[in-house]
Amino acid sequence: MSSTLTRNYFELFSLPQQYALERAELDARYRELQRTVHPDRYASAGDQERRLSMQQAAHINEAYQVLRDPLRRGRYLLELRGHRIDDQQTTHQDPEFLMQQIELREALGAIRSQDDPLQALDRLARDIQAQYRALESELARVLDEDEEIGAALTLVLKMQYFMRLQNEVQELEADLEDELC
Amino acid sequence: MALLQISEPGESTAPHQHRLAAGIDLGTTNSLVASVRSGVAETLPDREGHHLLPSVVRYLPSGEHQVGEVALQQAAGDPLNTISSVKRFMGRGVEDVKRLGSVLPYEFIAGESGMPLIRTAAGDRSPVQVSADILAELRQRAEQTLGGELAGVVITVPAYFDDAQRQATKDAGKLAGLKVLRLLNEPTAAAVAYGLDRGSDGIIAVYDLGGGTFDVSILRLNQGVFEVMATAGDTALGGDDMDRAIAAWMMEQAGLGSDPDHGLQRRLLMSARAAKEALTDSEQVELTVALDDGGEWRGMLTRQHMDRLIEPLVRKTLGPCRRTLRDAGLDRTDIREVVMVGGSTRVAKVRSMVGEFFAREPLVDIDPDKVVAVGAAIQADILAGNQPEDDMLLLDVIPLSLGIETMGGLTEKIIPRNTTIPVSRAQEFTTYKDGQTAMALHVVQGERELVDACRSLARFELRGMPPMTAGAARIRVTYQVDADGLLSVTAEEQTSGVQAHIEVKPSYGLSDNEIERMLRDSMDHAEDDMKARRLREQQVEAERVLEALQAALQQDADSFLNREERSAIEQAAAELAELRDGDDHRAIKNAIERLESVSAAYVDRRMNANIRKAMAGHAVDEFK
Ligand SMILES: Nc1ncnc2c1ncn2[C@@H]1O[C@H](COP(=O)(O)OP(=O)(O)OP(=O)(O)O)[C@@H](O)[C@H]1O
Ligand SMILES: [Mg+2]
DSSP states (O other): OOOTTTSOHHHHTTOOSSSOOOHHHHHHHHHHHHHHHOGGGGTTSOHHHHHHHHHHHHHHHHHHHHHHSHHHHHHHHHHHTTOOOOTTOOOOOOHHHHHHHHHHHHHHHTGGGSSSHHHHHHHHHHHHHHHHHHHHHHHHIIIIIIOOHHHHHHHHHHHHHHHHHHHHHHHHHHHHHHHHO | OGGGTTOOTTOOOOOOOOOOEEEEEEOSSEEEEEEEETTEEEEOOOTTSOOOEESEEEEOTTSOEEESHHHHHTTTTSGGGEEEOGGGGTTOOHHHHHHTOSOOOSOEEEOTTSOEEEEETTEEEOHHHHHHHHHHHHHHHHHHHHTSOOSEEEEEEOTTOOHHHHHHHHHHHHHTTOOEEEEEEHHHHHHHHHHHHHOOOEEEEEEEEOSSOEEEEEEEEETTEEEEEEEEEETTOSHHHHHHHHHHHHHHHHTOOSOOOHHHHHHHHHHHHHHHHHTTTSSEEEEEEEOTTSOEEEEEEEHHHHHHHHHHHHHHHHHHHHHHHHHHTOOGGGOOEEEEESGGGGSHHHHHHHHHHHTSOOBOOSOTTTHHHHHHHHHHHHHTTSOTTOOOEEEOBOSSOEEEEEGGGEEEEEEOTTOBSSEEEEEEEOOSSTTOOOEEEEEEESSOSBGGGSEEEEEEEEOOOOOOOTTTOOEEEEEEEOTTSOEEEEEEETTTOOEEEEEOOOTTSOOHHHHHHHHHHTSTTHHHHHHHHHHHHHHHHHHHHHHHHHHHHHHHHHHHOOHHHHHHHHHHHHHHHHHHTSSOHHHHHHHHHHHHHHTHHHHHHHHHHHHHHHHGGGOOSSOO
């Protein structure tokens, strides 16, 4: 009987160790787990039990954050297979992908000079989002069906590019809204 | 009720005694106390039937003080000794307080630890003490109404309160002699009151504009689980600011200089507030203010004009609304309901602008003054263990990122804002000098890149590391935030095992010893009272531990314990039971610790079994 604090996140949630995931199911299990361990359930217990419950709840929160995020889940699965990627890592990608990134960045840089910057940004964000989703489904295929680790690593690194881009889109959106609204 | 948790329905557990619990809304302008009685959560009135207690304390030369309406009545006559809106100063340093606004109607001085003190006729008072006086008043009201001592309370705080402000609030609770079961975010409390009323699932936004603070939270409700997805706000924005905007306009109209004395300031603010509140129901109001020269100024304010004066303030709340949506990854159209909380949401302009923003009519049918206290009372009742069958669960988030100072005055985020609590995150750092044996750590909170633009929470040092070459040390810094949103930090050098730990106490906060000293000072027969109090605390704790343990043993001792383990636990329990009836609080404390240590493995096994049991219905074939 391994302690729940050391079991891997998929086991903890009693989910198959694979990329594809039913979000609603993950959410439901998360709620069930928190119902069991959350410190509020131990408000009248002794100090020791309260501490333990806090540790468990924090662990389950962490696991949930990783599993529900397509990028972090991908990285976690690769880590379980012995391939660690840190979030700053970049890649010697194919030139085509790098070209595309440069173009997207240029588009982002030009947003402020558009007639309706917020609307233009919204369009760009949707475009980025769609490409990110496409990478996600490809990752599910190479990880769950083909088990091509090399291809999976490349895809995760690509997703990291898009993630950074998405963060910048959000920052710009926040700035624009503060200025314009 | 922890250990009772896994009993099957129908299985009998130890008989449970009802514990008196209350929810307290410690507001900037008004405070309330509520409790669940005969299954209904309701706010408790004072003898005259008033539910709202103005958050005002007046200190008298005799050393005594008055709280609430009586104090408020004297505010203009005795401005320097009558403290209102003290919530704005909680967890703040002297410098912050000065920055908060030019119009502070009383005198601040710097206390020894950098905590601002307010000069009053009864002596210098810290914001924590003033808040404790308000809490003590509510405690008394509750204990009189409910007919007994409170076993525990839930105190609400603005969701956007940072660590220092939360810590200060909890300290105030302790100082008022309360057992604080939980600090609960105000919008979450409102959602609890609201959610249970309607019993329906979906995503809601809670817009809470009170006297001095603004919060907006987005929550997902699902079968009794309230999951906060994102929160944002401004801890220095509220109805007070509207009053100030109106008062400034009045001064302009009356041709008064920009530097009125304290008394006139108070009169202007009170008249502005009365006018604002009247304009909720009428189209225009007459204004009168007594001037210092014995004369009087009269004027007229229309709602339309007031709307123009306050429009920028209301607009300021929409930025955080947009941010929560973005952080939650949602569109305005995803929001099913918008709940309005706080007295300032009575202002028509607020309702219309918020309604326009979310493109839906906000809900205003729940009393915006009482809803927070009611939600807190519901949670307090559950936490006290009075509702073992209730499976409501609140999952909240931290409102502001927690970080650490790195080279060059930059912040590195360790826990980003809107992370669900409790949470624990670690990061590794290293030394940058050869032979370095100590490392200074600076804990900050905020979103900005530069440390100076964030709130400094604490500084501490990890000392006694063995000298190593630069970059060889591996210092693991762990941030842990509990369910109250309070942070503690540990640092450990991994290769040598040298450790440092702090509960993050803001530099201008109170140490536990200070709290204890103040508590002692406030009692008539200090020594005896303090002793009796400690003894009672330990007895209650012993009772709790024993009760939970007995229930657990009855249920499943056989599944988790061998004979030896069980008899060791039973022996330690018997020892505790005997000491509990004595009068030595230290001996009881030690016995509790002994019992906890012999039952540690048992507690751990049970919790893990609970988790497996919760997931048991979802067997996964993929791995064995
Ligand atoms: N009828 C009304 N019309 C307009 N404003 C009102 C009305 N009634 C109360 N207010 C305002 O509501 C504010 C007080 O609201 P509330 O009691 O919710 O705040 P609070 O809980 O004390 O503050 P906070 O939650 O910010 O700490 C005051 O600014 C008051 O002037
Ligand atoms: Mg309030």
